[in-house]
Amino acid sequence: MRPSTIIPLVDLKIQYHQIGLEIDSAIHRVLERSEFILGDEVEAFEEEFACFCEVKHAVGVASGTDALVLALLALGVGPGHVVLTTPLTFVSTVAAVLRVGAHVEFIDIDPVSYNIDATQLEEFFAVRTKQTTDGVIETRTGYRVSAMLPVHLYGQPADMDRICALAQRYRIAVVEDAAQAHGAHYKGRRVGTFGAAGAFSFYPSKNLGACGDGGAVVTNDPDLAARLRSLRNQGRRGNKYEHVVEGLNSRLDALQAAILRVKLRYLEGWNEARREAARRYDTLLGGLDCIRTPGISAGTDSVYHLYVIRAHERSSLQQALESRGIRTGIHYPIPVPLQPAYRHLGIAEEMYPASETAAREVLSIPMFPEIQEEQQRVVCQAITAWASDRPSMGRVWR
Ligand SMILES: *Cc1c(COP(=O)(O)O)cnc(C)c1O
Numbered sequence: 001m002r003p004s005t006i007i008p009l010v011d012l013k014i015q016y017h018q019i020g021l022e023i024d025s026a027i028h029r030v031l032e033r034s035e036f037i038l039g040d041e042v043e044a045f046e047e048e049f050a051c052f053c054e055v056k057h058a059v060g061v062a063s064g065t066d067a068l069v070l071a072l073l074a075l076g077v078g079p080g081h082v083v084l085t086t087p088l089t090f091v092s093t094v095a096a097v098l099r100v101g102a103h104v105e106f107i108d109i110d111p112v113s114y115n116i117d118a119t120q121l122e123e124f125f126a127v128r129t130k131q132t133t134d135g136v137i138e139t140r141t142g143y144r145v146s147a148m149l150p151v152h153l154y155g156q157p158a159d160m161d162r163i164c165a166l167a168q169r170y171r172i173a174v175v176e177d178a179a180q181a182h183g184a185h186y187k188g189r190r191v192g193t194f195g196a197a198g199a200f201s202f203y204p205s206k207n208l209g210a211c212g213d214g215g216a217v218v219t220n221d222p223d224l225a226a227r228l229r230s231l232r233n234q235g236r237r238g239n240k241y242e243h244v245v246e247g248l249n250s251r252l253d254a255l256q257a258a259i260l261r262v263k264l265r266y267l268e269g270w271n272e273a274r275r276e277a278a279r280r281y282d283t284l285l286g287g288l289d290c291i292r293t294p295g296i297s298a299g300t301d302s303v304y305h306l307y308v309i310r311a312h313e314r315s316s317l318q319q320a321l322e323s324r325g326i327r328t329g330i331h332y333p334i335p336v337p338l339q340p341a342y343r344h345l346g347i348a349e350e351m352y353p354a355s356e357t358a359a360r361e362v363l364s365i366p367m368f369p370e371i372q373e374e375q376q377r378v379v380c381q382a383i384t385a386w387a388s389d390r391p392s393m394g395r396v397w398r
Helices: 012-033 039-053 064-074 091-099 118-128 160-170 222-231 254-285 314-323 340-345 353-361 373-388
Strands: 057-061 081-085 103-106 129-131 137-139 144-149 173-177 197-201 215-219 307-310 362-365
Touching (some): 039 057, 064 173, 064 215, 081 091, 091 103, 144 160, 160 173
Parallel strands (some): 081 144, 144 173
Antiparallel strands (some): 057 215, 129 137, 137 144
């Protein structure tokens, strides 16, 4: 029997129907002005987004992936360098490091937060690096450790106190991948603003999404911001045909900026609606012992880009939900170093056990600001019904 109603994982159409008139008039304004690349609209968005993030500068770019690439380039990260990051992320995080010619070193996740494990990061520095006479931190193989790239996965901030302490102690840059965490707080401060630079994506389904691709880098460093502005625009100096560095074509366009300006005004409210929906799921699912609801770290304020549960028998759960018309997703089924494209990194299975276990067990259930309480009840009833068929036993989550 086909289910009569579908509960989607995300629903972007509701948002357009709610604010469609404003979006349409923003688009119309850009078409009338016909200034399509960078320009006033992009500058206005950059100012407003910087203000939202409580940071001095925002630089609009073509995608979240480019935001990461440009942040690394602007910081001088390149060949001969190592960047430390997490195996459990969207592929872009790793692709950006390799794109700039640096090596990537993976540090396993904390199995509760799914973010990079600060204890293992500390161990990495203590055991697997040495300091040269001029104070540079190198791996045993002679690569310079130049940056840490934590990801605020699913909208939950990484352990920034301990990451920033390491960064200071070893004089290493931090670039935050905040592509899933627009507006999230860590101890009262917005993510993306702790490191030298923070990278955001405006892919349509992100908490702040454009009607196409887009991204931004935020920073408090005016020199870095100036380098980013040049690098995103073919290394130009201002608007002149003088190219001072080899750059990229990675500009935000005015249509996306105008749309993002409209949506930015709603972001805080949408994030609050996601939190409210998450609390409802927490309550309705908290009593089940064969799934685990998200573990939220102290001092963090997640923006629930995704609501991710865990089940040892994930595929059975996913099928049970699918048969009732409830759509789910897996973020992510394969840790990045084990993806076919990255076999050349020589990473074997079992090297990052927490990431691999999570990759086998995580399941994203419907989450978007407009999700209705009734839809959530249907989801939770389906999960509860599935759980009632499972033998009850002490579950261990690694
Ligand atoms: C979406 C995403 C990116 C990449 O953003 P694009 O805009 O798709 O290039 C990078 N990192 C993470 C964690 C993401 O979720």
